[in-house]
Structures are given as C-alpha cells and as structure tokens.
Amino acid sequence: MQNNTSKIIGLGAIVLIAAAGTGAAVYFNRPDTDTSSTETTQTETASTDTATSSNESSTATETAGTYKDGTYSADGSYRSPGGNETIGVTVSLKDNIVTAVDIKTNASGNSAQYQTMFKNGVGNLTVGKNIDEINLSRVSGSSLTSTGFNDALDEIKDEAKA
Numbered sequence: 001m002q003n004n005t006s007k008i009i010g011l012g013a014i015v016l017i018a019a020a021g022t023g024a025a026v027y028f029n030r031p032d033t034d035t036s037s038t039e040t041t042q043t044e045t046a047s048t049d050t051a052t053s054s055n056e057s058s059t060a061t062e063t064a065g066t067y068k069d070g071t072y073s074a075d076g077s078y079r080s081p082g083g084n085e086t087i088g089v090t091v092s093l094k095d096n097i098v099t100a101v102d103i104k105t106n107a108s109g110n111s112a113q114y115q116t117m118f119k120n121g122v123g124n125l126t127v128g129k130n131i132d133e134i135n136l137s138r139v140s141g142s143s144l145t146s147t148g149f150n151d152a153l154d155e156i157k158d159e160a161k162a
Helices: 002-028 109-126 145-160
Strands: 070-080 083-094 097-105 136-138
Touching (some): 070 145, 109 136
C-alpha cells in the first residue's frame, strides 16, 4: 500500500511541475509581452529588418537645407556580449537625402559576422531616405550593430549641419 502511495505522490508532483512549466511558457510567449527590449545578444532573423522614424524626425520640407551636401564619416560604438565594439560609417548626402552609405567593419569573431551581415543590408534601408528619418533597430539579423550605426549617424548629422 505504501508503495502505491509513493507512486501517486510522485505522479502528482510530475503533473504539477509540467503544468507550471506550460503556464510559464504560455505567459512568456503571449503576443502582448515584449521581451525584446532587454536583448543582450544578436539574433539571426533576416525577416525583421527595420528602419523606423525617430521621435525627432520631421518632414522633408521642414528639414530642407538643414544639412550640407557632402560625404561624412564617423565611428559608432556599441556594447556586445564580447565587449565594446565600433563600426565605421560613411554617408553621402544631397538635399538631406542619403545617396550612399559605406560601412567599415572593425570587429572580430562573432561581432565581425554580425557587422558583415549589417553591412550587406544597410543600404536598402538608408539610401534614398531623409537622414532625419533613419533610426535602425535590426538589419539582416544584427540587432546590436545598429546601435553603433545610429551613434555614428548622430555624429554625422552634427558635422553636416548647415
């Protein structure tokens, strides 16, 4: 009799653990739960490339003449799981519109891989856009490199102000 009681208690414990695990999985996979805001690693999700407008952006007519035409370069920095990283950014501007972008990768290891992925996808999201409307969050699966790009872009905007 005691052997059967032990089996029932053990089975009950397994059922409770499984139910708790399922409940946690359902909670954390809810569509209204945003767990991406505290990302600490870069992920490969090419379908989520995004370029979003910053809160400070304005229309092209309001910013006409804000930046001098030319080619500008800056290094942007960001923190990756491997430590501090930098990425070189060169942007050409004409009438506040990005006409060309070039990326110089400065990393090694995994970060170099992500910077290369970023470099291969950034042109599609920036060329032809007003510089004030560019604020990248993830490019070709690289989510942290965009922080360095945005940092460099801020320096470029300061340098290019008319």
